Amino acid sequence: MANNNKKHAGHLDGAEMTAQGLSFKGVIMEEIVDKCEGCERILEFQGKKYCPSYPRPAGKWHFGVCNFATHVRSAVDKEGKVKINPLKASKRAARGR
Numbered sequence: 001m002a003n004n005n006k007k008h009a010g011h012l013d014g015a016e017m018t019a020q021g022l023s024f025k026g027v028i029m030e031e032i033v034d035k036c037e038g039c040e041r042i043l044e045f046q047g048k049k050y051c052p053s054y055p056r057p058a059g060k061w062h063f064g065v066c067n068f069a070t071h072v073r074s075a076v077d078k079e080g081k082v083k084i085n086p087l088k089a090s091k092r093a094a095r096g097r
């Protein structure tokens with residue numbers, strides 16, 4: 001447990017780069033997608049970004065907004081369309097209200 005100095009470093013402890021991609025706890029992790037950018041859950045491993053919550057972030061966004069995203073929130077407008085609203089840092093801080 002030497003490299004505990006980085007924020008969240010523990011989450012990808014034991015991850016290994018393999019020919020298939022980053023292997024973590026027996027699961028191949030795919031890199032995050034553009035829509036994840038800004039999410040506080042993103043972790044970097046060897047210069048690439050991964051999500052500790054979902055090994056396949058792209059799949060998470062396939063059906064709309066990722067429900068674990070910390071940077072955006074989905075809202076359904078009157079016509080039933082899903083809208084993606086960026087969350088401001090200040091709103092995030094107030095989230096725990």
Ligand code: SF4
Pocket residue numbers: 032033035036039040041042050051052053054056057058060066067068069070
């Ligand atoms: S929690 Fe969702 S938005 Fe955040 S990095 Fe993971 S998949 Fe992307």
